[in-house]
Amino acid sequence: MADQIIRELCSSQKLERDRGFHSFVKHIDSLESEDVNSLEQDVSKLFIEDSSWEKKHGGLMAAKALLTCGKSSDDFAVDMRSQALKYLDNNEFRVRIAAGETLGALCKIVGPAVYENSKSAILEGIRSNLERERLSVSSQQEQEETEKLMEKLSSSPARKSSVDAEQIFHDTAGWKSLETWMKCLQSIVDNCGHLFNDCVDQELLNLIFQALDHTNRFVRETGYYVCASLVSIGVKGKETLSLEEENAVYRHGDQFAKYMAKGLADNWSQVRLASSVATRKFLQSLPTEEAKAKFYPTLIPRMCLNRYYVAEGVRIYSQDTWRMVTDGDGKHLVEKYIDYVVSYYIEATGADNHAVREAACACIAELGSKIDRKFVRPFVPQLLEALLICFNDDSWPVRDAACVACGNFVLCFPEESRSSMPALYPLFYSNLQDNIPSVRQGAALAIANVAQVYGQESHEEILKKVKEGIEGIKNQPETTEKYSDLDKGPATYSVVKKLRDNDMDLHTDKQMYSCGSLAPKMLRGSRGGGCMDHQFRKPSEPWELADGCIHLIAELSHNPELIPTVSDLLPSLAKSASLHHYNHHVNYLETLCKQLPNIAKNLGKRYFKPHLEEFFDSIFYSITCDNALTASAASQCLNRLSGFLGPSILRGRVEQYNPRYMEMLNANQFIAPL
Structure with missing residues (x-):
């Protein structure tokens, strides 16, 4: 039976190897000590020089299981230590990983002595692999593959020189066996636990910190996971250790905090996540709030920002960490x-990574809306200045976040923001006619905040802009040529994507990139790649400004002072919706149908009902159009208006206006409340 299990354990198929390992573990549990000795001899035979990597891998996995079960002999443990060290530099990745896990299993039963006896080999293995220039290519095939990748990068039109290609290669390529040496160290630390405290010295830390400063993102990522294991050793059950004498994490805390902060701001999301894991464990390893407070000035701002980071894994993990670490006291x-x-936050608004700039704007908005104003007020001029710069960013999500943040600051700090309004008005209006629908919505919300705060002094200018925008749709050209009006600038997803998706010339025989990993990074003010094509920015068209004005009317209708004035705009709005001479009129009608019930509810029946019939033609036209989103929005609009006015009232008004519309109205049986 043992022979069959070992054969499975050394199979060339992973599924069989996994099944063999589970069978081997179960088999060990059923054996007596003398039978285990015989099994040890069978396992040792797998490490002959000419055996395949599968046999060596199977032997190491079997050794790990035997060591873990607690039935293995001392001689076997000594032999497996030498075998594991031997195979830590094997050509096969899976063998190297198994070798590191075997050393970790030895530490579980023997303790830090295994590390002390292997320290020089492990640290030298990490040190010698940290610099690619020191590495010798292990095979002709590896050398050829490396040269091909370098050549491919150099020939890309996006690379202006071979230096560019070399830097990208060093940033993103694999780093031979460095990762497995680091994982071996991590396995040792994990299995030694708090006993590893005495093994933490400056030599070890310098080597790990060197990895955290490495140009290659995979090396940095692995380094932070090693750090996560290392900072966990300060915890010894619920006992309180002497911070200065016994807790190595606290003793070297300033260095750890410095590198945690660096990782929390890394340009690569994977590295940022690894550092977030290490940071959580670092703070949780400290036994008292006083011990944690020493490192809060460095870590709190970066932990805060990552709660809004665009990468979902980083964002959710950071939000959970914030709740765990602050225990509900985050605001204070x-x-x-x-x-x-x-x-x-101000520093982050100038980061090269557009995702960081976007998160920084969201965090600044949070300061204005959630933090006690007496703490934020002294910094309002600085924060507004940073947001004004982001308002002109190449990345539309950054512009959108900056616009919303400025609107929040105007609402919360009207007097402090007053001096910035001459600069803010043009920026708000620019976003109101942006190519991106969500940017237009954000601008409408921000402008409504301005109207609410500054009252009559702002109403005239804002309402004048709304009227101009709605009436200007008559100047909308019927069609727009393919690319003649596109200027270089940030990505405009909804416009450029529709125009360019089916252009075969743009998608044939072109360089491919892995989700931005090898593409040129999108720096502040640059014109380079990332995951998006932001080489084109389509100039705003009259219908886009009118579309933004619909959102703005909906927001302004919340303001009781503006209800009569907003109701006076409805005839112009209905007239603009009746124009169908341009390609995007269905998009404009979709927005109208979505916002009309909100406008009706905010104005109230008294001000809305006199203008109801003026929108019937546009609503029923939308129901019959070929655009599914517009037709759906029109159908929901009727249902919501029916819920607001009453089914019988709406039916009566429709029948009186045009009896032919009754058939379509009858198809909308469901009445949705506003």
């Missing part, structure tokens, strides 16, 4: 360290 911690928080 931000207020306590507000100087550090504001300084980092």
Whole structure:
């Protein structure tokens, strides 16, 4: 039976190897000590020089299982230590990983002595692999593959020189066996636990920190996971260790905090996530709040920002970490360290990574809306200045976030923001006619905040802009040529994507990139790649400004002072919706149908009902159009208006206006409340 299990354990198929390992573990549990000795001899035979990598891998996995079960002999443990060290530099990745896990299993039963006896070999293995220039190519095939990748990068039109290609190669390529040496160290630390405290010295830390400073993102990522294991050793059940004498994590805490902060701001999401894992464990390893507070000025601002980071894994993990670490006191911690928080947020608005700039704008908006105003007020001019710069960003999500943040600051700090309004008005209006629908919505919300705060002094200018926007749709050209009006600039997803998706010339025999991993990074003010094609920016068209004005009318209708004035705009709005001479009129009608019930509810029946019939032609036209989104929006519009006015009232008004519309109205049986 043992022979069959070992054959499965050494199979060339992974499924069989996994099944063999589980069978081997079960088999060990059923054996007596003398039978285990015989099994040890069978396992040792797998490590002959000419055996395949599958046999060596199977032997190491079997050794790990035997060591873990607690029935293995001392001689076998000594032999497996030498075998594991031997195969840590094997050509096969899976063998190297298994060798590291075997050393970790030895540490579980023997303790840190295994590390002390292997320290020089492990640290030298990491040190010698940290620099690619020191590596010798292990095979002709590996050398050829490396040269091909370098050549491919150099020939890309996006690369201006071979230096560019070399840097990208060093940033993203695999780093031979460095990762497995690091994982071996991680396995040792995990299995030694708090006993590893005495093994933490400056030599070890310098080597790990060297990995955290490495140009290659995979090396940095692995380094932070090693750090996550290392900072966990400060925890010894629920006992309180002497911070300075016994807790190596606290003793070297300043260095750890410095590198945690660096990783939390890394340009690569995977590295940022690995650092987030290490940061959580680092803070949880410290036994008292006083011990944690020493490192809060460095870590709190970066932890805060990552709660809004665009990568979902980083964002959700950071939000969970924030709840765990602050225990519901996060707001007061931000207020306590507000100087550090504001300084980092402003610094982040100038980051090369557009995702960081977007998150920084969202965080600044949060400061205005959630933090006690007496703490934020001294920093309002600095924060607004940073947001004004982001308002002109190449990346539309950054512009959108900056616009919303400015609107929040105007609402929360009207007097402090007043001096910035001459610069803000043109920027708000620019976003109101942006190519991206969500940007137009954000601008409408921000402008409505301005109207609410500054009252009559702002109403005239804003309403004038709304009227001009709605009436300007008559100047909308019937069609737009393919690319004649496109200027270089940030990506405009909804426009450029529709225009360019089916252009075969743009998608044939072109360089491919892996989700931005090898594409040129999108720096502030640059014109380079990332995951999006932001080489084109389509100039705004009259219908887009009118579309933004619909959103703005819906927002302004919340303001009781503006209800009569907004109701006076409805005839112009209905007239603009009756124009169907341009390609995008269905998109405009979709927005109208979505917002009309909201406008009706905010204005109330008294101000809305006199203008109801003026929109019937546009609504029923939308129901019959070929655009599914517009037709659906029109159908829901009728249902919601029916819920607001009453089914019988709506039916009576429709029948009186045009009896032919009754058939379509009858098809909308469901009445949705507003």
